Amino acid sequence: MSPENTQSPLRDHRDLFTRLVTFSPKFLLAILILPVLGGLLGVLLPAFGWTPALKQTAFSLQGFDALWQTPGIVKMITLSITTGLISTLLAFVMTLMILAAFFNSPWLNRIQRLLSPILVIPHAAAAIAVGFLIAPSGMISRLLSPWLTGWDLAPNGLFPHDAFGLSIILGLTLKELPFLLLVALGALAQPELGKTLRQQHKVAINLGYCPMTAFFKVTLPSLYPLLRLPTLAVLAYASASVEMPLILGPNTPPTLAVAIMNWFSDVDLNLRIKASAGALLQLSITGGLLVLWLGGEKLIKALFRHSLTNGEREYGGFYWQKITIVLTAFIIGFIVLSLVGLIMWSLAGFWRFPAAIPDQFVLSHFKSALMHMSNPLLNTLSIGLVTTLFAITITLLCLESEQLNDKKISRFTRFIIYLPLLVPSIAFLFGLVWLQQLTNNQAAFFNVATTHLLFVLPYVFLSLASSYRQLDPRFAYVAASLGATPQKVFFQVKLPQLFAPILIATALGLAISFGQYLPTLLAGGGRIDTITTEAVAFANGASRRTSAVYALIQMALPLIGFIVAWILPKYFFKRART
Structure with a gap:
C-alpha cells in the first residue's frame, strides 16, 4: 500500500x-x-x-532625555552587557568543554543526569540558593571558618550584590549551563545525526587525534548550527534578566532591566515614559549582543578555518581534559552545596556563625x-x-x-x-x-x-x-x-x-x-x-x-x-x- x-x-x-x-x-x-x-x-x-493617559499627544524625546540624565545610567548599561555576555560565554564554553572531554563516554550521560534537575529550578530559586552560599555568613564562609579564615564573626563580604556583577554572572552561568548541555545532548540523540557524529569522532581518534581535538575539529562544526538559536535565546535572556540581578546584583545602580522595572512600577506615572525609553535601549543592547555573537562566529570561523585541516592532532588535550574534569566536579559540588545550604536554612533554628550546622532543626x-x-x-x-x-x-x-x-x-x-x-x-x-x-x-x-x-x-x-x-x-x-x-x-x-x-x-x-x-x-x-x-x-x-x-x-x-x-x-x- x-x-x-x-x-x-x-x-x-x-x-x-x-x-x-x-x-x-x-x-x-x-x-x-x-x-x-x-x-x-x-x-x-x-x-x-x-501618552494620552498623561495628556501628552505630541511626539518628543523627553523620555530619552530623562533616561540619559539618570545617575549611573552608563554603569547600568555596562552591567547589563558584561553580565549577559560573560555568563553566556562561560556557560557555552563550559558546555563545549564537557562535551569534548566526555564525548562517547558513559560519563556524559551521568553528568547529564546530575545536571538535568537544575533545569526545573526557577531562576529566582537558583539565585536565592547561590546567594545563601556566597553570602558573608553563607555555607562557604562557615565551612572555612574559623580554621582557615580565622573568622569568629561574619565578615563584611563582597558577595552577593557586588558592584561588578560577578554574583549575577555566577548565578546565570550555573543556571544556563545545564540548559545548553541538554540541548546539545538532545541534538546528539537524533538517530541519524548522533550516529554519524559519533562514528566520525571514532574515526578521528583512530587516525591519532586527541579525543578533545577530534570533537572540536570533527563534531563541533556539525553540532553548532543546532546550538545557535538556543544560545542566542540564553544571551537574550541573560542580558535582560530581572530575577537574578534583583536578588544577586547591586542596587546602586542596578542593571538596566531592574531599573526599568522599578521605573515602570513607580507611583509617578511620568516615569513610565523614561521606562519605555529604557526598554528600547535594552532592546538595542540585546540586539547588539546578538549581532556581536553572530559576528564573533564569523571571526572565529575565519581565524580557525586553517586549523580544521592542518592535520594537528594534539593541542594539550590531556591537560584540558583534566581541567574540565576538575571544573565539572566543582560545578556539581557548588550546585549540591547550594541546595544543601538552602535546605538547612529552611529548617534552621538558632544558627550562630561560624557553626556549619544549626544548633537545632x-x-x-x-x-x-x-x-x-x-x-x-x-x-x-x-x-x-x-x-x-x-x-x-x-x-x-x-x-x-x-x-x-x-x-x-x-x-x-x-x-x-x-x-x-x-x-x-x-x-x-x-x-x-x-x-x-x-x-x-x-x-x-x-x-x-x-x-x-x-x-x-x-x-x-x-x-x-x-x-x-x-x-x-x-x-x-x-x-x-x-x-x-x-x-x-x-x-x-x-x-x-x-x-x-x-x-x-x-x-x-x-x-x-x-x-x-x-x-x-x-x-x-x-x-x-x-x-x-x-x-x-x-x-x-x-x-x-x-x-x-x-x-x-x-x-x-x-x-x-x-x-x-x-x-x-x-x-x-x-x-x-x-
Whole structure:
C-alpha cells in the first residue's frame, strides 16, 4: 500500500476538526506575533512622548532625555552587557568543554543526569540558593571558618550584590549551563545525526587525534548550527534578566532591566515614559549582543578555518581534559552545596556563625509559610495549568497540520516560535501591559495567563515537535484506510502513542509558568501573587529562613510535575501489558 493511496482519507475528510487543524499554524503565529509586536509598539509610542493617559499627544524625546540624565545610567548599561555576555560565554564554553572531554563516554550521560534537575529550578530559586552560599555568613564562609579564615564573626563580604556583577554572572552561568548541555545532548540523540557524529569522532581518534581535538575539529562544526538559536535565546535572556540581578546584583545602580522595572512600577506615572525609553535601549543592547555573537562566529570561523585541516592532532588535550574534569566536579559540588545550604536554612533554628550546622532543626518556618501560602499557591497552579493545557493543545494541532498537509511548518513559523525568547521580555512586556490596561484592565488572571503563554508555548512546542514527527505514519495510514476520520486517528491512534512525551511537555510548561516573575508582576498589576513573586519579595527583605522555604517550594512544584510525568507512563504501560 503506497503512501499516496493511504494519505487520501486523511486529506479529503474536510470536517470541523480538519479545518481547525489547518487553521492552527496561523493561530499560533497570531498569538506569538501580535502580543510581541503590539508590546513593542506600546513601548515605542510612550518612549517618544505619546501618552494620552498623561495628556501628552505630541511626539518628543523627553523620555530619552530623562533616561540619559539618570545617575549611573552608563554603569547600568555596562552591567547589563558584561553580565549577559560573560555568563553566556562561560556557560557555552563550559558546555563545549564537557562535551569534548566526555564525548562517547558513559560519563556524559551521568553528568547529564546530575545536571538535568537544575533545569526545573526557577531562576529566582537558583539565585536565592547561590546567594545563601556566597553570602558573608553563607555555607562557604562557615565551612572555612574559623580554621582557615580565622573568622569568629561574619565578615563584611563582597558577595552577593557586588558592584561588578560577578554574583549575577555566577548565578546565570550555573543556571544556563545545564540548559545548553541538554540541548546539545538532545541534538546528539537524533538517530541519524548522533550516529554519524559519533562514528566520525571514532574515526578521528583512530587516525591519532586527541579525543578533545577530534570533537572540536570533527563534531563541533556539525553540532553548532543546532546550538545557535538556543544560545542566542540564553544571551537574550541573560542580558535582560530581572530575577537574578534583583536578588544577586547591586542596587546602586542596578542593571538596566531592574531599573526599568522599578521605573515602570513607580507611583509617578511620568516615569513610565523614561521606562519605555529604557526598554528600547535594552532592546538595542540585546540586539547588539546578538549581532556581536553572530559576528564573533564569523571571526572565529575565519581565524580557525586553517586549523580544521592542518592535520594537528594534539593541542594539550590531556591537560584540558583534566581541567574540565576538575571544573565539572566543582560545578556539581557548588550546585549540591547550594541546595544543601538552602535546605538547612529552611529548617534552621538558632544558627550562630561560624557553626556549619544549626544548633537545632525546626519545622516552624514551613508551618508559618504554609499558613499564608494558599492564595499564591492556588494562583501558581491555576495559571500554570490553564497556560500549559492551552499550549499543549495548540502545539498538537499545529504538529497534526504538518502531517495532514504533508509538509513541515515554514522556516518563518519556526523562527517566530523563538521570537518571545529572542526579544527581551523587559522590552515588550511594558507595552503589552499598557495595551492590556487599555482593553481589559480588570481581568488580571486572564492577562497574566496570556502573558505566561508567550513563554510557555515555545518550550512546549520544541519539547513535543521531535516526538510527534517521529511517529510511524503507517498506523495513521492503516486507520484512515479502514475509514477512520482524521479526528479519530488523532485521538485514538496518535495521542496514545504520545502519552509520555505529552506528560513531559506538560511538566516543562508548568515549570516555565511557575518560574515567571516579571510577566506575573507586570501583567497582574500586583494583584496576582504567586510563589515566585513571593519568593523574590522575601529574598529582598524578609528573614533568610522564610526565603529559603519559599525557594524550596518554588523548586518542589516543577519537580513534582516531572516526577509524575516519569511515573505515570510506567504505571499505564505496566497495566496495558497485564
